[in-house]
Amino acid sequence: MISNLKTNLEASLIPWVEDIALKNDSSGHALYIMKEGKTVLEHYGGYHSFKSGAQKVNPASRFNIASARKSYIGLLLAYALYDGLLNLDRPVHDYMKEKDPVFSGVSIRHLLTHTHGIGEGSKSLYTEFTPGENWSYNNVGVDTLAHLVMEIYGETISSFLQKRIFNQLNWAETSWMTEPSPTLVKIISSRYEKPLTGLHTDSDGTQKNLFVSAREFAWWGQLHLDRGRVRNRQIIPEEVVNLATTIQTPRGLQNDLPRNGAFWYVQDIPRIKSEIGDAVPAGSYQILGVTGPTILVIPKYQIVAVKMYNKRYNYGGANYLHFLKEYSNRVVDACT
Structure with a gap:
């Protein structure tokens, strides 16, 4: 059965991933x-990179996972909910030292699910729509909650995850990077432009400098699929994972x-x-970043599927959702 699955996945996904890499002009995948x-x-x-003599992508290669880092911050927020330090439906103002009026009426739930209605201007934030009545993807939610949860726990996101998870599992290919390394893609x-390093001077977990190998990215997904359990050890409380991977969006949002x-x-x-994708069964969940890294977790089939690219704005244009859905549909088709 596993051999048939491998054959199906190889036939369906490898040519597709390589074709997308060519279309997007990604140097590695x-x-x-x-x-x-x-x-x-x-x-x-x-x-x-495209530089002459650049290293080949290999199992130790670590990709900048961009906004897929939100799943790591999201887990820490799920811990805070589990520990009773945050409440999904309490106003964000209840937890803020300085109460910015733009957050009036915004709850923790709104920030966590992109339903907060706050837009990002060039110099300031502004109200885009009434909280809970629409959905708009931006970084306001993650940035606000990342700093909030660090204040609550009195430590950085990276140190919290390092101690409670990464060290427990001997992961050495997952970290917020501040210095160059030969393993970094x-x-x-x-x-035609000089590639970006993706590095940042801060390693507290709030910035977009999280680099992960494909295998540890997959193990991150597997840790969620197994509800925080690794072999006979409960690394993360099961309810923490449940909070992170079940729907928290306010009720009544438009069906589309x-x-x-x-x-x-x-x-x-x-x-x-x-x-x-439409073929993906209920209960599945996914996270992705602008440079192309994606984790798809399908509990029904006990599948974790990871793809990695290093090109900003993969699937650019009006049809980008088509390509994202196509990837997950292909995974499902290979499993059924």
Whole structure:
């Protein structure tokens, strides 16, 4: 059965991933898929950049995962909910030292599910719509909650996750990077421009400098699929994972809009503006970043599917949702 699955996945996904890499002009890519906690497909292609002599992408290569980092911050927020330090439906103002009027009427739930209605201007934030009545993807929610949760716990996001999770599992390919390393894949804006390093001077977990190998990215998904349990050890309380990966979106949102857990996109029914394909069964969840990294978790089939790219604005243009849905649909088709 596993051999058939591997054959199906190889035939469906490897050519697709490589074709998208060409279309997007990504210098490197990776694919890593697990079934019931075991690796069934591992594929690497391309180079760390377009520079002559650049290193080939390999199992140790670490990609900048961009907004997929929200799943790591989201787990910490789920801890805060579990520990009773945050309440989903309490106003954000209850937790703020300085109460910015733009957050009036905004709850923790709104920030966690992109339903807060706050837009980002060039110099300030502004109200875009009434909280809970629409959905708009931006970084206001994650940025606000990231700083809030660090104040609550009195430590950085990165140190919290390092102590409670990464060290427990001996992960050495997941961290917020401040210094260059041969294992880091560059970020491509254009093959004709100097690549970006993705590094930042801060390593507290609030910035977009989280680099992860394809395999540890997949294990991150597997940790969620297994509800925080690794072999005979409960690394994360099961309820923490449940809070992160089940729908927390306010009720009554338009049917075509996505549903979210703690930043994860969660499938209930197919939705027009969701990034998850219509063939993906309910209870599945996904997270992705602007440079192309994606984790798709399908509990029904015990599947974790990871793809990695290093090109900003993958699937650019009006049809980007089509390509995102196509990826997850192909995974499902190979499993059925």
